[in-house]
Amino acid sequence: MQEVYKKNGDFVYRNIAGETLLVPIRKAIKELQSIYMFNETACFIWEKIDGRRRLNEIAHLLSSEYNIDKICMETDILEFIRKLKDIGAVQCIR
Numbered sequence: 001m002q003e004v005y006k007k008n009g010d011f012v013y014r015n016i017a018g019e020t021l022l023v024p025i026r027k028a029i030k031e032l033q034s035i036y037m038f039n040e041t042a043c044f045i046w047e048k049i050d051g052r053r054r055l056n057e058i059a060h061l062l063s064s065e066y067n068i069d070k071i072c073m074e075t076d077i078l079e080f081i082r083k084l085k086d087i088g089a090v091q092c093i094r
Helices: 040-048 055-066 070-086
Strands: 005-007 011-016 019-024 036-038 090-092
Touching: 019 040, 036 040, 040 055, 040 070, 055 070, 070 090
Parallel strands: none
Antiparallel strands: 005 090, 011 019, 019 036
16 A cells, blocks of 8 residues: 555546546547546545555545545555556556
8 A cells, every 4th residue: 555656647537417437538439438437435536646645645534534444445445546557547656
């Protein structure tokens, strides 16, 4: 949980009609159907990824905000980060 991630500028994050979406903007037209919907927790984590905060800092902020079990929360954060890495939305910089 000491890693630091930064967002890929090829994705935009928007709230549209009450839904929060992550959309790739520089893919081929056929790949633009890859739109990702975020729940409230995913939004919180995404907003805290800034290229400076370590994952454990984000976990602490999340724990303070939502009163979530730390072990469960860390597992969920790591799973979410793995999914973001898989689609190329974030990259580890430290």
